[in-house]
Amino acid sequence: MIPKGSSGWPIVGETLDFIASGYSSRPVRFMEKRAALYGKVFRTHILGKAIIVSTDPEVNKVVLHNHGNAFVPHYPKSISELLGKYSILHINGPLQKRVHALIGGFLRSPQFKAQITRDIERSVRHALSSWMEKENHPIYLQEESKKIAFEVMVRTLMSVGPGEDLNFLSREFEEYSKGLISLPIKLPGTRLYKSLKAKGRMLKVVRSIIEQRKMAMEEKDGKGSIIKDVVDVLLRDTFQSDETQPRLPLDSISENIIEMMIPGEESVPTALTLAVKFLSDSPVVLARLVEENMELMRQKAELGDEYNWIDYVSLPFTQNVISETLRMANIVNAVWREAVKDVTIKGHLIPRGWCVLTSFSSLHMDEANYENPYEFNPCRWEKTGTTVNSNTFTPFGGGQRLCPGLELSRLEIAIFLHHLVTTYRWVAEDDDITYFPFVRMKRKLPITITPIVGGHPLKPHIDLDNY
Template sequence: MYYILVKMTWVVGSWVLIGIFVSGFCLYKVMKKNKEEKQRKNGIPRGSSGWPFLGETLDFIACGYSSRPVSFMEKRANLYGKVFRTHILGKAIIVSTDPDVNKVVLQNHGNAFIPHYPKSISELLGKYSILHINGPLQKRLHALIGGFLRSPQFKAEITRNIEKSVQHVFSSWMENQDRRIYIQLESKKIAFEVMVRTLMSIGPGEDLNFLRREFEEYSKGLISLPIKLPGTRLYKSLKAKGRMLKVVRSIIEQRKMAMEENQGKGFSIKDVTDVLLRDTFESSDETQPRLPLDSISENIIEMMIPGEETVPTALTLAVKFLSDSPVVLARLVEENKELTRQKAKSGDEYNWTDYVSLPFTQNVISETLRMANIVNAVWREAVKDVKIKGHLIPKGWCVLASFSSLHMDEENYENPYEFNPCRWKKTGASINSNTFTPFGGGQRLCPGIELSRIEIAIFLHHLVTTYRWVAEDDDITYFPFVRMKRKLPITITPIVGGTMEER
C-alpha cells in the first residue's frame, strides 16, 4: 500500500511539473507574441527572438561554419523581408540586407549610430580606438590618414616597397626543395611588412619579426570570451599588446624628440606615425579635437590588423579563385605579360599607375573582394530612435548592416556564387555602389582602399609572370574569420624569363 501511494505521488508530482513547464512555456509564447505584435505596430521589423537566452545564436554560428554563411540572412530575409529582427550573441538586433538601409546606417547623418563591437574587441582596442571614436575626432583622423595614403609621394614610395616585399618573399620560395608553399602564410609575410612600413617605416629585421609574432598572438583574442583571468585567450592577447606597446612607444618617443628638435625647420612626413604626431604637436588650432599622445601607440597597433587579417585573406582567396578558374587565370596572365613586355621595351620602372591601369586585373580584384566577404558586416548601435524606409530602429538597439548578403544577392549580381570578373566590365570597381561594400562606406569608409588594391595588383602581377602553380584541394571557412582550412598549399614552377629573373 505504501509503495502504491509513493508511486501515485511521484506520478502526480511529475504531471504537476510537466503542467507547470507547459503552462510556463505557453505563457512565455503568449507574452512573446504580444510583445512582437506591439513591436510590429511601432514599426520594428518582423522577425524572431528564438529561444530564451540563446536567441538564434546557434543557427547563426552553424551557418557561419557552413559553405554558405549568408544562409542565415537569406532564410530570414525570405520570411520577414530584407530588414528583420533577431537575437544573436546575447543582443536583440535588427539585420539589414537592404542596400538603401545600409547606406543610411553607414552615412550616419545626424550621428544617429555609434560603433558597436564585441567586448573582447573593445577591450583589446582601447578607449581611443579608431573603430570606436565618433564625431569630429573620427572625421579628422580619417581625413588625415586618408590624405597621406592618397598623396603622390606615398604612392611612389609604397609601390617600390610593395615590390621589394613581394620579391623578397617570392625569392625564398625557391629554397623549398619540393617547391610547396602555403599561400595564406606567405601572403601574411608580405602584407604585414607593407603595413608596418606604412605605419612606422620599419623594414625587415628584428623589430618587424618581433611585432609579427606578438601581433599574431594579439589578434587571436579579438573574437574571444571577455574574461581576463590568467591563462585565458583575452589575457594572453592583452599581454602581447603590452609587449608591442613598449616597442611602438619607443619609436614614437624618438620621433617626438626629432620633431621637437626640428620645429621651425620643417619635418618630412614619411609614415602614419609622423602624420599623427604632427597633428598632435604642430597644429595651433586648439578648437580642433586631438588624439591624445598616449593613444597614438594603441592606434598604430590597431591599424596593423589589415596586414594580419584582411589583405592577406584577399591575396589568398584571389589565388584560390584563380586556381579554380583556368580561363580567368589565362586572361590575367596575358594582360600582365603584356605589361611586362611594355616595360622591358621602354626600360621604365613600374609605377602605381601601371598596376591600377590593368582593367582585367582590377576586375579580378573586385570580384575577389565581392566573393571573399572578408568584412561581412558592421555593427552599429542607435543612440536615438531612427526610422529608415518605414522601419524603426529603437534607441539602444543594435543594427547589423550585412555586406555579404548584398554581395551574394541574385537581385544585385547574376549567378552570385560564380567567380566572374567579367561582370565588372560594365559597372567598374565603383566604391560608391550601394551593393558593393567590401571596404564599408560613409564616414568610416576604409581610408586604405587604394593601398589594398595596389597591393593585391602587384602581388598578382609578379605571381602570374614569375610562377605557374598547382593548388591542392582546400576549403574556405567563414567563422569567426575567413580562412582556408589548410592555408592553401600550392606547388610552384618558375617561368623561364619571368619577372623575378629579369630584375
C-alpha cells in the same frame, strides 16, 4: 514598427544557426532564410544581443553614412577590451572625421604612392624569390601572404623594415589578434588575457619608436622633414597651434598604430590568398590575367622604366579580378552600429539602444544585385565598372568610415598578382573556405610552384595554352 523576426531559444537566441552558416559553403544562408520570411530588414538575437539585421542596400547606406548623431560603432566585448578608449574605431564626431581625413590624405599623397609602390614590390619580389628554395614542396599561401602584408603595413605605419622589431611585432600581433573574437573574460590563462599581455609588449616597442620621433620633431618645433608614415602624420598634428581643432591624444597614438596593423594580419592576406584560390579554380580567367600582366611586363622591359602606382591600378582586368575577389570573399561581412536614439528608416523602427547589423555579404551574394553570384566572374565588372561607393558593393565599408586604405589594399593585391603570374606557375591543393569567426582557408591553401621556363623574372616565357 520594429522589424519582424524571432528571438530564437532562451539565452542563446539564434546564435547556433548563425555560427553554423559561417562554417558552411553558403555563409549568407542565415540571412537569406530570415529575409525570405520577414523581409530584407528583420530582428534576431545572436551573440547575446537583440539586433536588427539589414540586407537592404538603401537602409545600409543610411546607417553607414550617419555621422554619429543617430548611430555609433558597436563591437563585441572582446574587441572593445582590446581597443583603446581613443581607438579610431570607437571615436565619433569631429575627432574621428579629422583623424580619418589625415590618414586618408597621407595615403593618397603622390609621395606616399611612389614610395609604397617600391616598398611593396621589394617585399613581394623578396618573398617570391625565397619560394625558389621550396620548389616541389608545398607553400602555405595564407601564411606567406601574411608575411608580405604585415611587413608592408608596419612600414606604412612606422617605417619599420625587416629585422628584429618587425619579427617581434609580427609574433606578438598574431597572439594579440587571436583574442579579437573570444570570451570577454580577463582571468590569467584565458584567450583575452593572453592577447592583452601581447598588446602590452607591443606597446613598449611602438611607444619607444614614437617617443624618439617626437623628440626629433620637438627639436624642429614640429616642422622640417617630409612626412614618411602614419606616425609622422599623427604626431605632426599634435604640434598644430589651432586649439579649436580636435586632436588625437598623444598617449593614444601607440594604441591606434597597433589597431591599424589589423589589415596587415587579416584583411589583405586573406584577399591575396582567396584571389589565388579563385584563379586556381578558373583557368580561363587566369590565362587572361597572365596575358594582361605579361604585356605590361614586356612594355616596361622595352622602355626600361620602373613600375609605378598607375601601372598597377590601370590594369583593367586585374582590377576586375580584385573586385570580384573582394565581392566573393566578404572579408568584412558586416558592421555593427548602436542606435543612440529611435531611428526610422524606410518604415523600419530601430529603437534607441538596439544594435543594427548592416550585412555586406548579403548584398554581394544577392541574385538581384549580381547574376549567378556564386560564380567567380571578373567579366561582370566590364559591364558595371568598379564602383567602390556603390550601395551594393561595400567590401571596404562606406560613409565617413570608409576604409582610408582601400586604394593601398587594391595596389598591394595587384602587385602581388602581377609578380606571381609573371614568375611562377602553380598548382593549388584542394582546400575549403571557412567564414567564422574570420574568413580563411582551412588548410592555409597549400600550393606547389614551378618557376616559369626562361628563368628571369623580367623576361619569362609562358605558354598560355598550357595555363
